[in-house]
Amino acid sequence: MLLHTGIDAIDRKILRELTSDARLSIAELGRRIGLSPSATAERLRRLESLEIIRGYRADVNLQALGYTITAFVRLTCEGTRYKPFLKFLPTLAAVQECHHLTGNDAFMLKVVLASMTELEDLIEKLLPYGSPTTSMVLSTPLERVQLLRF
Numbered sequence: 001m002l003l004h005t006g007i008d009a010i011d012r013k014i015l016r017e018l019t020s021d022a023r024l025s026i027a028e029l030g031r032r033i034g035l036s037p038s039a040t041a042e043r044l045r046r047l048e049s050l051e052i053i054r055g056y057r058a059d060v061n062l063q064a065l066g067y068t069i070t071a072f073v074r075l076t077c078e079g080t081r082y083k084p085f086l087k088f089l090p091t092l093a094a095v096q097e098c099h100h101l102t103g104n105d106a107f108m109l110k111v112v113l114a115s116m117t118e119l120e121d122l123i124e125k126l127l128p129y130g131s132p133t134t135s136m137v138l139s140t141p142l143e144r145v146q147l148l149r150f
Helices: 009-018 026-033 037-049 081-089 116-129
Strands: 067-073 095-100 106-114 132-134
Touching: 009 026, 026 037, 037 106, 067 116, 081 106, 106 116, 116 132
Parallel strands: none
Antiparallel strands: 067 106, 067 132, 095 106
């Protein structure tokens, strides 16, 4: 397993604790990893400067908010449409992830929506940029929110 060369066992403990509960206070995190609050804060600053930690966020249950439809949209995108699509992409609030791919499709988008009408509208908005192919998510038997190992 290849890890960033700038981290050690204590950094890996910090990452494990934060991926388990990002709301820990610095004092509690330090207690769990065996460092003082000031030493813990310094470690966090270093991990942030190395861009290993990129901010903190809440895990929001989108389904509980009414966003019950999850789909993956593959999009072909010819050369002249590529840059216009990348410029347009941030305007699509339903897009949770966008991956640039090898193979026949240029992009894979993970979208979360509240209705089939919203999905239909999204697909129509994508048509000027390429040919979308949509796959609906029936269930998610596994979703990792942290790395397997640190």
